[in-house]
Amino acid sequence: MNTRLFQATCLVLTIMLICPSLTFAQELQTVQLLEPQTDGGRPLMQVLKDRSSSREFSNEKLPMQVLSDMLWAAFGVNRPESGKRTAPSANNRQEMDIYVATADGLYLYDAKAHMLMPVLPEDIRAKTGTQQFVQEAPVNLIYVSDFSKMGNAEENKKFFNSAANTGFISQNVYLYCASEGLATVVRGLIDKPDLEKTMKLRPDQKVILAQSIGYPKK
Numbered sequence: 461m462n463t464r465l466f467q468a469t470c471l472v473l474t475i476m477l478i479c480p481s482l483t484f485a486q487e488l489q490t491v492q493l494l495e496p497q498t499d500g501g502r503p504l505m506q507v508l509k510d511r512s513s514s515r516e517f518s519n520e521k522l523p524m525q526v527l528s529d530m531l532w533a534a535f536g537v538n539r540p541e542s543g544k545r546t547a548p549s550a551n552n553r554q555e556m557d558i559y560v561a562t563a564d565g566l567y568l569y570d571a572k573a574h575m576l577m578p579v580l581p582e583d584i585r586a587k588t589g590t591q592q593f594v595q596e597a598p599v600n601l602i603y604v605s606d607f608s609k610m611g612n613a614e615e616n617k618k619f620f621n622s623a624a625n626t627g628f629i630s631q632n633v634y635l636y637c638a639s640e641g642l643a644t645v646v647r648g649l650i651d652k653p654d655l656e657k658t659m660k661l662r663p664d665q666k667v668i669l670a671q672s673i674g675y676p677k678k
């Protein structure tokens with residue numbers, strides 16, 4: 461090892477020893493979501509009247525209660541005794557996973573624990589779609605199907621069921637957003653191979669759709 465390289469290595473090791481918080485600042489923490497507030501929301505018929513897609517987002521972050529309620533509405537556990545969810549799934553396979561891309565990093569929604577599990581300590585929002593606004597929305601959900609949970613069905617059947625199941629989840633998010641005055645749009649315009657690579661998904665995990673969520677731009 462030459463002298464310069466040796467000195468640089470010593471400097472890095474010293475910084476790591478003196479300031480471990482700097483070294484691990486990039487680490488993403490598990491987030492315990494708040495219990496969903498199931499007594500809120502506007503009447504269903506009014507919410508249906510307001511449901512729409514919007515593509516202009518303020519960069520204001522979602523409060524923790526709003527994020528927690530939105531994810532529970534999307535595909536949370538609503539019957540703990542059976543583990544069943546707020547959206548149906550073919551044969552109750554529950555193969556859809558919701559990844560949550562924020563400025564802080566990428567998380568996986570664990571519905572049973574109602575927690576966000578860290579996946580990547582990077583802001584990958586710009587990679588979740590080919591439209592400009594996706595990097596401005598504070599939250600982009602990525603709906604990923606885990607084909608390994610779908611038995612021996614043919615691949616086109618797996619895609620069909622995953623797409624149908626994603627539609628129910630996405631509509632739950634639309635209705636929650638309409639109730640709360642949030643802007644949202646479900647999206648298929650995604651460079652899927654690039655996103656799957658960025659997210660480090662396994663070959664049997666497939667990106668189906670994404671959905672941007674945030675407060676409307678003022």
Ligand SMILES: Cc1cc2nc3c(=O)[nH]c(=O)nc-3n(C[C@H](O)[C@H](O)[C@H](O)COP(=O)(O)O)c2cc1C
Nearest residue numbers: 511512513514515589591645646647648649650669
């Ligand atoms: C499967 C699917 C894929 C979509 N993909 C996109 C998309 O990539 N980008 C986008 O801006 N909107 C996308 N949309 C939203 C539609 O453009 C939108 O629902 C449609 O224009 C009707 O508007 P509304 O939702 O306000 O009724 C998609 C909708 C669906 C159901």
